[in-house]
Amino acid sequence: MDQRRTTTPALDELTVFLARLTGLLLRSSGEGAELIEHSVRSAARALGGEATLLLVPDAAALTVTAGGGTRTVTVRGFPEVFRLDQVTALKPLLTDVRAGRLDVAAADRRLAGIENAKAPYPWPLKLVGIVLFALGFAPLMQPTWYEVGSTAVLATIAAALAVAADRLPRLAKVLPLVVSTVVSVTALEVFAREPSHGGPVLLMLPALFFFVPGDYLSAAAAELAAGLITTGAIRLVYAVFLLVQLYLGVMLGVFATGTSTHALWDIAADSDMARWALFLGWIVFTFGTVLAFAVPRRLFWPLLVLVYLTVGVQSLFTKLVGEVGGTFVAAAVLSAAATLTARADRRPPRLVLLLPAFFTLTVGSLGMRGLTTLAGGHVIEGFRDLLKLVTIGTAIAVGMVFGAALTERVRRP
Known part of the structure; x- marks a missing residue:
C-alpha cells in the first residue's frame, strides 16, 4: 500500500x-x-x-x-x-x-x-561443522565412547541431508521430518541393539540437535516475557511444529523397523569417559558451531570463553540451588556477559556471542525426550520431561531477559 x-x-x-x-x-x-x-x-x-x-x-x-x-x-x-x-x-x-x-x-x-556475500565456509566445512557440533554435544546425553561413535555416523548422515537442503528447496521444507526418520531408522537398526548402550532416543538426539528448536522455544518465551505477545506466540507455535516433525520422524523410524514403542525408554548408559574428555568436548562443540553457523573464525576464542563460563556457572549453581535455579543463573550470566561485551561498536553483536553458549542449556532435547517417552507408554516420565521443558525453557528465557535488563544501556524514547 x-x-x-x-x-x-x-x-x-x-x-x-x-x-x-x-x-x-x-x-x-x-x-x-x-x-x-x-x-x-x-x-x-x-x-x-x-x-x-x-x-x-x-x-x-x-x-x-x-x-x-x-x-x-x-x-x-x-x-x-x-x-x-x-x-x-x-x-x-x-x-x-x-x-x-x-x-x-x-x-x-x-x-x-x-x-x-558467499558463505565464509564451503559446504564440506559446513558438513564437518554440523558433525562436530553433534559430537561435542553427545557426552551431555550420555558420557560414553559408544555415544560418541554412534553420533559420528548419525550426525554425518544428518549433516549430509542439511547441506543437500541448501540446494533443494523441496527437501528444506520437510528437512526435520526427513532427517529424524533417517536417523531413527539407522539408530534402531545399527546402534540401539543392546540396552547397555542406553535408550534409543539418547543415541539419536546428538545427531538431531542441530535441528531441535530449542533456540526458537526460548526466544519465544523471551519475547513473551518482554511483552512482544504476537511475535512470541507465533514463534512458539512454529517451534512446537518443528518439534512435532522431529518426533513424528522418530516414530516413523520405529514403525519402519518394527521396533516396539516400549523400547523408547530414557535410560542412560554407565559413563566410561574421563573428565578431560568431557572438558575438551566443549572445544569441539564450539568449533563445530563456528563452521555450522558461518561464524567468523576470529570469534572462536571469545565464544569458547562464554561456553565455558555458562557451563561452569550452570554446574556450580545446579549443585547449590537445583537444576532450574542453576539454569536461570547461567542464562542471566550469559546474557549479561554477552550484552556487556557487545556494547562496543566494533565488537561482535550480542546474538553471535550468545548462540554457542545458549545451546549448552539444551532445552530443546527435553521436548523430544518427553514426546518419545510418552509414545513408549511411560506416561509419568514423559510428562515429567515435558514439564521440565516448560520450566527450564521459561528459566532460560527469563534469565536472558533479566541479564540483559541489568546490563543494557537505557535507550532514549
Whole structure:
C-alpha cells in the first residue's frame, strides 16, 4: 500500500535501504525479533527520515517518512540463524550509518554486498561443522565412547541431508521430518541393539540437535516475557511444529523397523569417559558451531570463553540451588556477559556471542525426550520431561531477559 503525499528521491532511496535492512534482520531473527525495530528506526533517523514497524516473526509492515512523503511497504523474511557472518557484518554498517559516515546510497551498496556475500565456509566445512557440533554435544546425553561413535555416523548422515537442503528447496521444507526418520531408522537398526548402550532416543538426539528448536522455544518465551505477545506466540507455535516433525520422524523410524514403542525408554548408559574428555568436548562443540553457523573464525576464542563460563556457572549453581535455579543463573550470566561485551561498536553483536553458549542449556532435547517417552507408554516420565521443558525453557528465557535488563544501556524514547 502506497501512502505517499509526494515522490522524492530521498524517500525512494531510504525506503529501499530500510526494506532491505528489515528483510535481512528478519531472516536472521531466529533468536528473537526484539532488536529489529530499534535498529531500523535508529538507521532511519540517522539518514534524515523516520520509520515505524509492525512486526510478526516472518514479516513486517514498514512505514518510512522522509522529504515530506510517507511510504508503507511489506517486507518478508523467514527467520533462521544459519548465516551469522551476515549478522556480524551488519553491526559495523549500522554503526557507520548512525555516526553519519554513510549516506543512503553508500549504505545500501554495503548492505547489498552483505546480502550477496558467499558463505565464509564451503559446504564440506559446513558438513564437518554440523558433525562436530553433534559430537561435542553427545557426552551431555550420555558420557560414553559408544555415544560418541554412534553420533559420528548419525550426525554425518544428518549433516549430509542439511547441506543437500541448501540446494533443494523441496527437501528444506520437510528437512526435520526427513532427517529424524533417517536417523531413527539407522539408530534402531545399527546402534540401539543392546540396552547397555542406553535408550534409543539418547543415541539419536546428538545427531538431531542441530535441528531441535530449542533456540526458537526460548526466544519465544523471551519475547513473551518482554511483552512482544504476537511475535512470541507465533514463534512458539512454529517451534512446537518443528518439534512435532522431529518426533513424528522418530516414530516413523520405529514403525519402519518394527521396533516396539516400549523400547523408547530414557535410560542412560554407565559413563566410561574421563573428565578431560568431557572438558575438551566443549572445544569441539564450539568449533563445530563456528563452521555450522558461518561464524567468523576470529570469534572462536571469545565464544569458547562464554561456553565455558555458562557451563561452569550452570554446574556450580545446579549443585547449590537445583537444576532450574542453576539454569536461570547461567542464562542471566550469559546474557549479561554477552550484552556487556557487545556494547562496543566494533565488537561482535550480542546474538553471535550468545548462540554457542545458549545451546549448552539444551532445552530443546527435553521436548523430544518427553514426546518419545510418552509414545513408549511411560506416561509419568514423559510428562515429567515435558514439564521440565516448560520450566527450564521459561528459566532460560527469563534469565536472558533479566541479564540483559541489568546490563543494557537505557535507550532514549
